[in-house]
Amino acid sequence: MKKIIFDTDPGIDDAMALLFAHACKDIEVVGITTTFGNASIENTTHNALYLKQQFDISAEVAKGVNIPLDQVKTEPATLVHGENGLGNIEIPKVINTQISPLIAHDYLIETIKQQPGEITLVAVGRLTNLAMAIKKAPEIGQLVKEVIIMGGAFGHNGHTGNLTPFAEANVYGDPLAADIVINADWPVTIVGLDVTQQTFMSNAYLEKMRTSSAKYGQFIYDITRFYAKFYSDDLGLDGFYVHDSSAMMYLVAPEIFTTKQGHIRVITEGPAKGHTLFKSSDRVFPIDEWATRPKQTIAINVEPLAFNQRYFDTMCDN
Numbered sequence: 001m002k003k004i005i006f007d008t009d010p011g012i013d014d015a016m017a018l019l020f021a022h023a024c025k026d027i028e029v030v031g032i033t034t035t036f037g038n039a040s041i042e043n044t045t046h047n048a049l050y051l052k053q054q055f056d057i058s059a060e061v062a063k064g065v066n067i068p069l070d071q072v073k074t075e076p077a078t079l080v081h082g083e084n085g086l087g088n089i090e091i092p093k094v095i096n097t098q099i100s101p102l103i104a105h106d107y108l109i110e111t112i113k114q115q116p117g118e119i120t121l122v123a124v125g126r127l128t129n130l131a132m133a134i135k136k137a138p139e140i141g142q143l144v145k146e147v148i149i150m151g152g153a154f155g156h157n158g159h160t161g162n163l164t165p166f167a168e169a170n171v172y173g174d175p176l177a178a179d180i181v182i183n184a185d186w187p188v189t190i191v192g193l194d195v196t197q198q199t200f201m202s203n204a205y206l207e208k209m210r211t212s213s214a215k216y217g218q219f220i221y222d223i224t225r226f227y228a229k230f231y232s233d234d235l236g237l238d239g240f241y242v243h244d245s246s247a248m249m250y251l252v253a254p255e256i257f258t259t260k261q262g263h264i265r266v267i268t269e270g271p272a273k274g275h276t277l278f279k280s281s282d283r284v285f286p287i288d289e290w291a292t293r294p295k296q297t298i299a300i301n302v303e304p305l306a307f308n309q310r311y312f313d314t315m316c317d318n
């Protein structure tokens with residue numbers, strides 16, 4: 001059983017990843033820490049509490065901060081995820097509003113310390129909470145099992161960015177945090193656009209899941225209508241990429257991914273802000289801001305059909 005804390009900004013594809021984790025018999029979602037991005041921190045936290053209530057998820061929810069480390073706020077991605085972050089579906093009031101008394105980064109520190117060696121962090125939004133946690137308590141680096149991130153783009157398969165030509169949205173939203181988290185002393189795997197833009201769920205696939213998964217099908221169909229329209233209008237696609245579930249899939253099915261190891265830096269300002277740069281060689285250059293950084297792992301390929309099958313089977317097993 002893989003125990004995780006899910007750091008997230010729900011978010012349509014975030015919700016899909018959370019429900020996949022909840023449905024998956026190999027994953028225990030211990031906690032959910034919220035971050036801003038797809039919507040405001042108020043909305044993403046409310047959405048996390050709503051998902052918890054609606055699907056009977058036992059994980060504790062802890063609210064994160066509302067601003068990146070460099071204090072430069074970006075607008076919520078309402079164009080992609082709708083005003084409320086869940087494709088503008090009707091979101092009922094959350095009756096069980098119980099939320100952790102701890103702010104997200106303190107919740108991370110506490111929970112990791114209580115369960116040393118047990119917790120994997122799956123982070124699919126801005127990395128602000130994780131950066132604040134590892135800065136405040138560097139010792140948690142040794143206590144975390146693994147950190148899996150959806151973010152960044154390294155140019156494999158032609159994928160270099162989605163918010164700017166050279167930056168992926170989660171990293172662009174807090175590049176300083178991304179550079180800290182990726183270069184901290186804990187094992188990181190990055191599942192970036194290189195692979196998430198190889199995954200694809202068509203509207204026909206969603207239709208099929210709608211009728212095959214009694215518990216999740218209709219809900220996933222409903223929240224993804226707005227998302228699918230964005231992909232259709234913006235990219236002319238009959239379906240969408242499956243970003244956040246790719247990180248969750250890596251947790252339970254790493255065998256369907258190809259990875260490589262190297263040193264990574266994040267550009268933190270200027271026109272290339274949010275760009276992630278991967279150095280695979282061991283050559284040390286006269287000036288080398290990569291050489292002293294830890295070697296981390298990036299995913300560069302995925303088997304998209306195996307991905308869709310595993311997602312479908314997991315959701316329809318309920």
Ligand code: BDR
Pocket residue numbers: 011012013014038077080124125150162168169170243244
């Ligand atoms: C990432 O940005 C957000 O819109 C998605 O939820 C995903 O985490 C993709 O770039």
Ligand code: CA
Pocket residue numbers: 008009010011013014038124125244
């Ligand atoms: Ca996300």
